[in-house]
Amino acid sequence: xxxxxxxxxxxxxxxxxxxxxxxxxxxxxxxxxxxxxxxxxxxxxxxxxxxxxxxxxxxxxxxxxxxxxxxxxxxxxxxxxxxxxxxxxxxxxxxxxxxxxxxxxxxxxxxxxx
Amino acid sequence: xxxxxxxxxxxxxxxxxxxxxxxxxxxxxxxxxxxxxxxxxxxxxxxxxxxxxxxxxxxxxxxxxxxxxxxxxxxxxxxxxxxxxxxxxxxxxxxxxxxxxxxxxxxxxxxx
Numbered sequence: 001x002x003x004x005x006x007x008x009x010x011x012x013x014x015x016x017x018x019x020x021x022x023x024x025x026x027x028x029x030x031x032x033x034x035x036x037x038x039x040x041x042x043x044x045x046x047x048x049x050x051x052x053x054x055x056x057x058x059x060x061x062x063x064x065x066x067x068x069x070x071x072x073x074x075x076x077x078x079x080x081x082x083x084x085x086x087x088x089x090x091x092x093x094x095x096x097x098x099x100x101x102x103x104x105x106x107x108x109x110x111x112x113x114x
Numbered sequence: 115x116x117x118x119x120x121x122x123x124x125x126x127x128x129x130x131x132x133x134x135x136x137x138x139x140x141x142x143x144x145x146x147x148x149x150x151x152x153x154x155x156x157x158x159x160x161x162x163x164x165x166x167x168x169x170x171x172x173x174x175x176x177x178x179x180x181x182x183x184x185x186x187x188x189x190x191x192x193x194x195x196x197x198x199x200x201x202x203x204x205x206x207x208x209x210x211x212x213x214x215x216x217x218x219x220x221x222x223x224x225x226x
Binding site: 040042043045048056092102 | 213
């Protein structure tokens with residue numbers, strides 16, 4: 001079982017809706033990530049939080065708004081999305097200190113924009 | 115420009131037929147090369163981390179190796195449950211930037 005939990009597993013929304021994806025980890029990790037994955041493509045980095053502060057934004061459109069309320073939680077707020085934003089959204093976490101580098105991924109949230 | 119390229123794109127093996135997957139990279143300041151396995155509709159599952167040329171890691175039927183330009187994932191006597199997409203990823207950069215850049219993956223199918 002994955003130790004990174006993402007909800008919901010599936011989400012269907014219209015282009016005018018506002019919704020949120022949630023991610024939770026209890027491994028004491030201080031870095032958390034959002035990746036986007038289209039079918040048969042590799043995951044693409046969107047955002048990185050380190051110690052609850054946004055450290056990387058890979059030029060993601062403002063209709064995606066990340067939030068890290070505390071060290072265990074990561075949200076991705078969605079507003080006015082386009083059909084091309086339909087994808088699997090993956091959350092991951094890692095230990096900031098140390099040198100293992102391993103990212104632990106959640107199962108993902110499958111988003112469909114109509 | 116940094117690049118991570120995996121080959122082949124897809125591979126079909128018979129059960130027990132050993133083979134290798136390739137990940138070639140051109141990255142400045144490499145801080146680790148990672149192999150992940152991903153089942154359809156699921157998140158990537160960590161397999162190995164390699165940090166320096168000559169390093170090898172093994173886990174059950176899988177063995178990962180690293181040179182200065184590429185990494186191989188060797189699969190010995192694969193079973194149908196090894197069918198998945200295998201992703202190679204690299205990490206680079208200063209301390210605190212732990213994001214990974216992924217290759218396009220190899221879709222492996224093992225037939226009984």
